[in-house]
Amino acid sequence: MIAPLLLLTLAVPTSLAANSTTANPTTPGDPVAATDLYGLGVRVGFYLQGFGASMLLFRPQKDSGRGIKLACGGVALSVIVAWTILAARGQLSPCEAFIGLWIVASVALPAQLTFFNPDSIVGEGVGLLISTVLQLWSLVAGLWMACDLVKTLPLLGTANVVFFFAKVSLLGWYRTLSIVLFSITLSYMIFWAWYMAKLGKVVMRCYLDGETEMTEKERKGVQFIPERLLPQVTSEQSTAAGAYVGTIGLISGLTSWVFCVVSVEKTIVWNNLQPSTDLSSPGQLIPFIVGATIALDGILFLCRPSKDGRSGPRARDGGWAAVPN
Structure with missing residues (x-):
């Protein structure tokens, strides 16, 4: 299933490169990147895909995050593949490369947040693999950009500045x-890969046995926060805590999403880039x-009301944050 996806995404930049003959040499940035x-x-x-998918995560249900x-x-993987090919060909300015990585982050954020709910991994073997590859690829791409691309990519008439809570140069x-x-972060990926291997083992076991849910022992073994580090609480306390965890998660996720959006939009304005606006x-x-x-x-x-009359992240429909005592 991954092969057709990669073949499709690899084919996109090749066809886009053929349109670069329409470039306006007086316009900052690359015309292909500015359009596609x-x-x-x-x-x-x-942006909207990342936002909408994040909303689907923060209604605390047992299967929140599946798909x-x-x-x-x-x-996100298709974007990072296209970004990599454009960067390797030198068809991006450094600030456009920065924009591409933040766009990837805005879409990929919901996929990474799903790992806080271990129940969402069953039946998600391909998604698990894609998310792992995406995480590694994005980090390597970011390090490649910081170490090499910021110095070797052509400026293409840009100011070479980006947003990081203020206007900053990509150098220095x-x-x-x-x-x-x-x-x-890449060093931490050693532990992340170990955690992904644990998840993959459970996914494979469920797939081979035709199961749609993991066992309670497997669930405890793959919890993002080990059970031994969690306080012992009653079922009612766990339910109440889970509602607040959902709210905190929603706020954290939206804050990260907003930062991604602001980083892209400010960088576009400060470098006088002129992306396509032809909807x-x-x-x-x-x-x-x-x-x-x-x-x-x-x-x-x-916003859909639940059985208890609540709506939003505190509404509960058999949510995953509640763990029976």
């Missing part, structure tokens, strides 16, 4: 900080409509 990587419909569509690894992970202290952070183009209209649909579905799902 961060055009208005493309990036807003990706999101594959959906968001597949979209920000580059050093990026190298340190990406290096530390009548299929390449802009399709991702925009898909994103709007997912966002609407996520909002309606989050």
Whole structure:
């Protein structure tokens, strides 16, 4: 299933490169990236996909997150593959490469958050693999950019500045900080890979046995936070705590999503980039409509009243945060 996905995403940049003959040499940035990587419909569509998928996560149900690894992970993986090919060909400026990575992060965020709910992994073998590959690929791409691309990619008329709570140059202290952070995170991936292997073992066992749920022993073994580190609470206390965990998770996820969006939009403005705004183009209209649909579905799902009359992240329908004592 992964082979067709990769073949499809690898084919996209090749066809886009043929359109680069329409470039305007007086416009900052690369015309291909301005249309197909961060055009208005493309990036807003990706923002909305990430936002809508996040909403689907924070209604605490037992199967919250199923399908999101594959959906968001597949979209983000296609973007990072296209980004890698454009970067390798030198068809991006450093600030456009920065924009591409933050767009990937805005879409990939929901897929990474699903790992807090171990029940969502059963039947998600392909999604689990895609999410793991995406995580590694994104970190390596970020380190590659900080170590090499910021110095070797052409400026293409841009100011070479990005957003990091303020306007900062891609060179200097920000580059050093990026190298340190990406290096530390990649070192942590050794433990993440071990955790992914544990999840993969459970997924494979359920697949071979035709099971749709893991055993209680397996669930305790793959909890993101080990049970021995959790306080002993009653079922009622666990239910109440779970509601607040959902609220905190929603706020944290939305904060990260907002940071991704602001980083992209500010970087576009500060570098005088002129992304495509033609929403009548299929390449802009399709991702925009898909994103709007997912966002609407996520909002309606989050706001739907539950049996106890509540709505939002505190509404409970047999939520995953509650663990019986």
